[in-house]
Amino acid sequence: MTKFLSFISRAYVTLVFCIVFMPMAIILVISFSADSYLSFPPSGWSLKWYGTVLGNTSFMQGFRNSAIIAVIVAALSLALGLPAAYALVRLDFPGRALIRSLVIAPLVLPAMMLGLGILMVFTPAGLVATYPGLVLAHLVMTLPFSIRILQTTLSNLGTDVDEAAMTLGARPLQVFMQITLPRLTPGVIASSAIALILSFDEIVLSLFIVGPRLQTLPVALYRYVDERTDPMVAVLAVLMIALSLAIVLVVERSVGFAKAFDR
């Protein structure tokens, strides 16, 4: 009986795993196709589509833009998110509980609505299709994540250690720089990595405010799929997955996500 149950549960987990990873596996296979259209399984194998992607100026331009934006967004998410998280966890001020729950609002609102709102504000401000515009729009998505992660790390740290430093003669800024910040490192790395990945993959908000002058990689990919379907899109998808995976692995190896979330 227990043997049977363990077989069932293993089969179930395998099934769920398949559903989640099947699309990625298919895309990976197709990216090595020699065909000139999307088909599964491919009739022949080659690496030619990888070469085509690297030679495509629209994609390469998009990659450059997305990378620049993602790095700036990650840096700003941290710079704005850390003080916010600190205030929400450590300081007592009127309306703290309300702000705490409002911080995650952008995550529960439909992205379409956010995009539309952003477009209506950005158009008169001349921010459409500019770096500052895209960075600001992405921050709307990444800041709640950064604040939440840093909030969790910060409240798990407790106040004893900081108070100990204070009684030993450290002023508040010295406490923060020498004690709190070093202990926050896992949260800082994890939240930056997540902001980086979220911004790099972001499409819904970007669609509203990109233009011919400035396009991100996901938007370029989306537009391309609209017109043509060749294995180039599979190659791009594989490259984007690989990049995200690389970032996650680096974080996991250096500090560990688990550590960022509960210690």
Add this chain to the structure above:
Amino acid sequence: MTLASSPAHITIDKLTFDYGGERPAVDSLSFDIAEGEFIGLLGPSGCGKSTTLRMFAGLLAPTSGQIIIGGENIVSRPPWERNLGLVFQSYALFPHMTVAQNVAFGLRLRKVGKDESAARVAEALRAVRLEGFGNRRPAELSGGQQQRVAIARAIVIEPEILLLDEPLSNLDARLRDEMRFEIRDIQSRTGITTLFVTHDQQEALTMCDRIAVMNGGRLEQIGTPVEVYDKAATPFVAGFIGRANSVSATLSLGAGAPRLEHEGQALPAPSAGELPMGAAEGAKMSAMVRPHAIQLSRPDASGLTARVIRSVFVGSVIEVELELAGGQKLVAELRPGSDEAQLAQPGAEVALSWRSTDMRIFAA
């Protein structure tokens, strides 16, 4: 040993902390601490002892009152200007620093030179018997060792007072016994005035020069371990420190010596001056007596009688549960093998007595 502190006389004057609850967390607390004294702040959780400690450290601002150290009221000084050593229950070591860096932290902030700092760190680590551990990380140490690092870190800055917040409660039983003597030893070698917060009466009795017993934000009694144990000032102290039986009694002044009666039976005569001031005829009293002070004998006409409910051998003593005529229960501790112990058969009627000096009388 050159790790000398400059012990200061401390006066706590009407110290109050009121966060707007039903009653103040600390209510007009006043007492003095002598130079180099080891004072225990003892009470159940929520009695205000930790709040008092946090006010000392500057982590909480008192609503009113003063803490005067060496003639100066320090309550308006921020924690980083107080020069106090605080040891947390959680140790609160800096996990990203080595043991030596932890201990040196306070010295670095005081801009103590490199050589002097190294010498003082080594000395502090020697004082807590952790020589050679300087390069370890806190995570590599046992609980007791971390505890000692926390103490070294606090005493190396030569604080005016060492504050210990339940420092033993995270240790296992054996280590706790060891650290008790260890802490007391470190304190007497350095001569640092120490305020030790605990909820454990055993710790307070064995470690402290004097114990301040707190309850509900108020100071119940302050005195030496012997005083608070033998001469409890309030029913709370009598019940909180050690085991105590409480017998309800009615005062009858009559002619001659005052008498206490329980259900018409006379309690051992109260000693002079033991009765609360202004107690009137017929006043309800509560007599407190320790289990080991109760003596059993064969029942006689006068005096208090009880029925034995059960007697349990617990090693060094026999614990006897007794029921008085009115249904009140008492516990007596007898020496195994004594004549008294022979009397303590379940169901037997026995007479109870104790020396009048072993009885504390409070208004009920």
